[in-house]
Amino acid sequence: MTTMLAHPERGEIRIAAVLQALADPVRLEIVRALARCEDGISCGLLDLGITASTLTHHVRTLREAGVVWVRPQGTSRISTLRRDDLDALFPGLLDGVLAARR
Amino acid sequence: MTTMLAHPERGEIRIAAVLQALADPVRLEIVRALARCEDGISCGLLDLGITASTLTHHVRTLREAGVVWVRPQGTSRISTLRRDDLDALFPGLLDGVLAARR
Numbered sequence: 001m002t003t004m005l006a007h008p009e010r011g012e013i014r015i016a017a018v019l020q021a022l023a024d025p026v027r028l029e030i031v032r033a034l035a036r037c038e039d040g041i042s043c044g045l046l047d048l049g050i051t052a053s054t055l056t057h058h059v060r061t062l063r064e065a066g067v068v069w070v071r072p073q074g075t076s077r078i079s080t081l082r083r084d085d086l087d088a089l090f091p092g093l094l095d096g097v098l099a100a101r102r
Numbered sequence: 103m104t105t106m107l108a109h110p111e112r113g114e115i116r117i118a119a120v121l122q123a124l125a126d127p128v129r130l131e132i133v134r135a136l137a138r139c140e141d142g143i144s145c146g147l148l149d150l151g152i153t154a155s156t157l158t159h160h161v162r163t164l165r166e167a168g169v170v171w172v173r174p175q176g177t178s179r180i181s182t183l184r185r186d187d188l189d190a191l192f193p194g195l196l197d198g199v200l201a202a203r204r
Binding site for chain 1: 117118119121122124125126127130191192193194195196197198199201202203
């Protein structure tokens with residue numbers, strides 16, 4: 001089954017929602033992992049020491065804010081960072097977040 | 103009375119706290135206003151259509167996260183953006199946030 005998940009269009013992405021989505025240590029870890037892997041990552045391969053349902057919750061928050069794309073692939077879901085959209089809307093934001101040591 | 107307010111040192115500023123502080127439409131308005139006025143702004147001169155106590159709350163959140171300096175000046179408090187610290191820690195972040203149209 002390949003249910004398409006809802007994503008905001010680029011023009012619907014709001015800075016406050018993006019910041020809110022990024023303002024969490026676990027979600028920052030997810031974003032850092034996705035930044036290292038342009039082809040995307042299956043949630044099942046993200047080893048963050050949290051339960052699958054917690055991970056799903058965090059990825060949904062990122063998806064709904066417009067930070068990540070999530071596409072079904074077989075029985076997995078592959079997440080990728082919406083770098084083009086974020087860089088176009090908020091140039092520098094993502095690089096600044098990724099540069100943070102803590 | 104010139105009570106000094108607590109501020110995190112640069113090395114104590116955390117990205118998640120900064121993002122959380124910025125992830126609010128009113129606080130984003132405050133940050134945009136401060137970015138336009140390098141010399142700082144007295145809270146009393148910020149006209150955001152909110153009560154003084156609500157404004158105080160938001161400025162405190164920004165101060166505690168390390169986004170603004172707040173210094174007493176007579177009976178006023180002058181807020182300035184910690185642009186140097188934020189640009190050093192998270193290069194691009196503030197520019198990206200300020201570039202956001204919404």
